[in-house]
Amino acid sequence: MGIWHEGQRLGHTTPQQRSVLSALLLNSNQVVPVESMVRALWGEKPPNSARNAVQGYISKLRRILDRFPESEITTHPQGYSLGIDKEQVDLHRFRRLVDMAQNADAVTACELLDEALDLWHGPPLSGVAGQWLPSTAGTYMEEERLSALEEHATATLEAGRVRDAIRELTSLVIEHPLRERAASLLMTALHRSGRRGDALTVFRDTRRHLVKELGIEPGSILRNTHQQVLSDFPGVLRRGVRTPQEESTGVSA
Template sequence: MLRFSVLGALQIRTAAGPAEISGDLQRTLVQTLLVSEGQPVSGESLAEAMWGEAAPDNQANALQAHISRLRRRLRDLEPDRPASRVTIHPSGYRLGVGEGELDAAEFIRTVRQAESAAPGDAARTARLLGDALAMWRGPVFGGFAGGTLCQLAGARYEEYRMRAMELRFDAELRLGRHAAVLAELTEAHTNHPLRERFCELLMIALYGAGRQADALDVFRRMRRHLDEELGIQPSPALRQVEHAILSHDPALTGDTRMPVRLQPA
């Protein structure tokens, strides 16, 4: 069985170790087929991803040549596989990917599982998401996004990564690990200064670590940043966290079964 990785530079792992896909066009072809997660991709979409507006005159023949090259490469990596992974369909070309073979699909599955976890299952959620986030080896596709399909998929994977970070931080705070996550939360908030959930969680972590003044200072800076960059005020959820800190609401550092995001009164 092969394992395909796109949460970082494109990589194909075999039982013998990682295998390279050489050439920008071949990498773009593989990535575009992978992000479709087993659904056929039209020849036009593949050509757009590979060549953009600089497609060769014999585009169909050139694409078929690259498909044949990819088939040979995958066959060399799986000599015992009875049929080619790359198949032709009326609607285009398909790369067969089994369950557990694409890291991005496994990552999204884990995040969705964490989203539906019970509030009292914080320890398992934190561990599960910590392992999932460790799957990321760098920017999606190693920063080599390719065409539109890959760019859209990359944005989707990145959004799931942000969601996984939020859920993991939330779980860690439920467990009372306020000081332990401060460095990571500060980095996340710094790297994504307009993402309010990171700000909320950082404020709660600071308060739980005994740094109320710093928590309120984070809110003031966030309010100023939102006003200057977007011309908006903090969301009700963010203002509610500020109010909870000012009133020393026990829900901020209380029972781990209590949701970190406070509910409106």
């Protein structure tokens, strides 16, 4: 998490300053209460000097943001807001590109999602102070990234690049064995490549992980794909599908 201008990282920011900046960027052009920043920095036990410290972090950020005349931190009675063109914020650009991909043809969707995923540089909200932002906003942001990877794999399959899809999805399923949609997509890709037995193995492995770690049986998406593979039905691909476990990605700091 940082500030870049013409390819160069600006200023030496502390984890505390990055937490304040993250709260402002997550809620671009909206007022963020000081209390929210205090909670992000220190949790439920802030020091007596917390509000003064936040003012100091804001002052430092204002000096760094002088390079961006179109961006300004404004003081309000209840907190601060960062007025900024959302195209300057990687997270907002990522979301716009993902939205555009939903209504694009498969080849264009792959290109848009490639561009969106290239904006990620490590875990979300890395380097901020405290655990509140990473455990709330960071969790939702990571879910958005993983969903975009699944959308990319779906578009790749739609474009007929089955081997590429298998490679993408195999890595994703290994890293995240509880993601039912990723497993479903991998089963579909393997089935389409003539690897019916491997597709059924993916189902068995995923079901075992779900039962062992979460105590649940596979959901409808994975069960339907399992039936399609058993009956040698090619299945229908749909972008924008979410499993019941996936939550809303709206976050307010």
